Amino acid sequence: MILKQEKGKLIIKIDKLEQNEIIKKLEEFTVKGLKEIAEKNQVILDLGDLGLNEDDFKNLIKIFYNFSIPIDSIRNTNPITKMISINYGIPVDAPSIINTQNKLNPRANPIKDEIPKINNDKTNKSQNLSAPTLPNLNQETNGILIYRKNVRSGSVLESEKTILLIGNVNPGAEIKSSNSIIILGKLMGTAHAGYPNNPNAIIFTLKLKNPLIKIADMVAEFDEESIKKQVKSREISNILFYSDNNSIRMEIIKEQKE
Amino acid sequence: MEKLKRSIVVTSGKGGVGKTTITANIGAALANMNYGVVLVDADVGLRNLDLVLGLENRIVFDLLDVIENRCRSYKQALIKDKRIGNLYLLPAPQTKQKEDVPIEKFKELIEEIRNDFDFVIIDCPAGIEHGFKMSAEAAIESIVVTTPDLSSIRDADRVIATLESMEKNPPKLIINRLKKHMVKKSQMLSIEDILETLNVELLGVVPDDEYITISTNNGEPVVLNKTKPLYKYFHNIAQRIIDPQVALENPFNEGNIFQKFASLVGLKKPK
Incomplete structure (x- = not known):
């Protein structure tokens, strides 16, 4: 798990779905004041190309919720995970490259x-x-x-x-x-x-x-x-x-x- | 003879497509056919019609003088063309803004002139703002001028939509500056292409001709010179304004070799 902060955004990048490790890392960062940073910034969960099913997704969000870190949006290239996320009420955020190409919404591809x-x-x-x-x-x-x-x-x-x-x-x-x-x-x-x-x-x-x-x-x-x-x-x-x-x-x- | 009492606005949306030249020449052609014609320049602040007609040094009163009652009647402001007896010009003020002319007053004036003459032709300014609204409101009929390029067609389309929403007579179209050799090589939009988009009745086609520049600079409408190639196109448009049943003078329709020869020596085409 990697944490990155840029222009009012806190990006949490996860490349492996190992709950114990995520919890361990989150505990570590919480001591360093992760909660305060999360409150000030928009929190984006970058899931790379991870394909999650509905239960995995719910559990993952729950972990962050328990650490009082609300997820504002997710980044993911896997269409199924994207769908689950949208159904769950968490919007999908796109990397800034696509953002500039589209006039109305970053989600749409030309x-x-x-x-x-x-x-x-x-x-x-x-x-x-x-x-x-x-x-x-x-x-x-x-x-x-x-x-x-x-x-x-x-x-x-x-x-x-x-x-x-x-x-x-x-x-x-x-x-x-x-x-x-x-x-x-x-x-x-x-x-x-x-x-x-x-x-x-x-x-x-x-x-x-x-x-x-x-x-x-x-x-x-x-x-x-x-x-x-x-x-x-x-x-x-x-x-x-x-x-x-x-x-x-x-x-x-x-x-x-x- | 009973007066025809028709009012026509010549408009285009886009500037520089030839509204003023066409207004001057149609007006001159109609006057040549012994109809009483008043050309009204509605392009307040950017008047040009007087130049094209070669009457610029005879302006005493203008449109705004009439509207603001600085002269006894509109007839005092009319400039009579010395070459064509029935052609009159009501010039626009050059030192004022378009917004200075109230739409209602202008409309009343056009109605007044219309009742005294056969034709009132209004040269509308470019754009779809005050000047356009004023001219379009005042006239009963409308002619939209376009050149065969996309920007001009799009603007004409917009103008046609506005004219249609005013619930007057459906506008008619004149295609100006058609380059025959380019259309033949399909480098330019054809008449059919333009009509497909605009979907209005075609009143006339005017091919591109260098002589028009000379004619404008000399202040002499093309219609005054029967030997010039554009004469027949403007004359045809004037005829079609009087009687829509008259066949369109199509630049692509050259006829057989005898007809070509006949038109060269100035004879009429056999019917």
């Missing part, structure tokens, strides 16, 4: 980082751009807003309902929904689904050009050229965006063969 990962999976060549596991996107919505007109530059089409837009979102225009957005047209502006905090929302569009995609508090910069190169096609169409593990993913829906 989409251009996501695409190559999927593509590198050579064993699955035929489904190059589909995600390895399909998320369950079925959800109840309290209605739908159908809008048949182009959304023009400077105007915002906003609704709490799922928006079905039959028309284009022009450059400089914005379409914003608390639920999902389906665009039967061309997306050239900003689409924000799941506003402000519904990560289950999806965005679908027939065509797009230099769009900005936002789902809940995540934002993705869309690098059309690199995607076109990967798909080896001049034009991409029928694009679905959804969020998975706090990042926005993209999938090209292909025609289903009978």
Whole structure:
């Protein structure tokens, strides 16, 4: 266990999950005044890539709690541990490198980082751009807003309902929904689904050009050229965006063969 | 003859796309067709329409003088073009701010002029602030000018959205400075590309031409010179303002070799 203090943050790094050792170290540091430092600083528990199950996680937090050190957030690259942590009410903190790349939330990864990962999976060549596991996107919505007109530059089409837009979102225009957005047209502006905090929302569009995609508090910069190169096609169409593990993913829906 | 009593605002959002040149030339073309036309420069503080028409040294009263009742009637402030009998200019004040002109008063003035003439064409300032709101509120019809570049199209889109929200006649579009050879090589957005985004009725297309610079510097609208290539495009726009059924003068439609020859020697195209 390593302790580090930087800019109002106390980072406790743990690379092995051995309860006795952690307790022993914590006792040691408490004598040196760890409690006072923890009170003044934001406490971040850095778990590296440790994969913890729910019980392990609870026990670990309990140890810190017993030493009256409240954990403000955790750092972890393991998605399951992240999920447990969020369910437990402890937010996930990201290292500062990602922080600068994202405008809205440090948790979201830019989409251009996501695409190559999927593509590198050579064993699955035929489904190059589909995600390895399909998320369950079925959800109840309290209605739908159908809008048949182009959304023009400077105007915002906003609704709490799922928006079905039959028309284009022009450059400089914005379409914003608390639920999902389906665009039967061309997306050239900003689409924000799941506003402000519904990560289950999806965005679908027939065509797009230099769009900005936002789902809940995540934002993705869309690098059309690199995607076109990967798909080896001049034009991409029928694009679905959804969020998975706090990042926005993209999938090209292909025609289903009978 | 019954007056047409139409008021049109020429606007674009972005600056430098050719609003003033187009206003001057459409106005001159309509006046050439024997309609009474008043051009109103609404670009208070940055007036240019007088220059393009070559009337800058004849300004005595301006728009604000009329609104603040410093002259007997608006007719005293109108400058009559000596070359084209039916063309008048109401110049903008150069030493004032746009906000100095109250929207309601301006609207009343435009209504008053509209009832006395066939056309009132307002040259709107760039931007979507006071000057734009004033001009757009005052006119019944609107023409949006765009060049085939993305920034100009985006601004035009914004302006169209604002005009549509005012619940007036749907705006019409003029595409200015189209470079034919670049479109052919797909280095420039085509007419179709622009219409796909803007989705409004196309009133006319004006190709890029060097002569426009000379014409502006000399204060002589292109329409005064029938031999110049741009004459037919402005004339076509004027015709289409009168009668929307008139076919669009498309720069890509060159016709067969006989028609080309006919247009070269100044004959009309056979119908």
